[in-house]
Amino acid sequence: MGKLLVTLPRKSKQPYLPALENEELLVNCLQHSPINLVDIDPRLGTTCLLFWAEACHKANKQLYIRSAFSNRFLKKSNPFLRFFARIIDFCLGCGLLLWLSPIILALMFVIRRYSPEMLFISEWYVGERGKLIRGLKFYTGSEANMIPIGSWMRKYGLDNLPKLVNIIRGELSFFGYNNGQLDEAVQSSLNIQQPLVSYSGLNTSNL
Missing domain, CATH: 3.40.50 (Rossmann fold)
Known part of the structure; x- marks a missing residue:
């Protein structure tokens, strides 16, 4: 390679x-x-x-x-711990996505109402071992033109809920390294x- x-x-x-x-x-x-x-x-x-x-x-x-x-936790861990961490990420990500699905669907409906052409945006994040990942986020608008619930979503981190998809994919993690x-x-x-x-x-x- x-x-x-x-x-x-x-x-x-x-x-x-x-x-x-x-x-x-x-x-x-x-x-x-x-x-x-x-x-x-x-x-x-x-x-x-x-x-x-x-x-x-x-x-x-x-x-x-x-x-x-850098992922100091996973660098020092053995393959079993890496696999175990991945299983936890996947299960926890799927569970939270299912549990929060009513909130996610409600946010999607409101965002679509105020922004018909844009529902999600992506930002570059640093994943495991420095790999660049496109992290998904809800569109909240720009600082000068924010949708009505945009500031509220940012305040409580609700715009980051789509990143659960990145975690399920194994691109980001709940623990082990900072995304x-x-x-x-x-x-x-x-x-x-x-x-x-x-x-x-x-x-x-x-x-």
């Missing part, structure tokens, strides 16, 4: 690559590349990471970042100055 490493360039002049500024070109390059995984340095910043995240998603490539949201948002992971990495392996620009290697 091939791996693409994306990191800060060194002081030496780097060759100009149009695909790094055009998402369509980058998606095309990734689709025709033998790599299956992209590993990116969070020090590149949120804007750059979002650019790569969207491109990797469209090209069906997995994207990982090195961040402060931080992408910008939080970037800021945390900058704050703690977590040591990162230094690579020269872009290169590929075999796992």
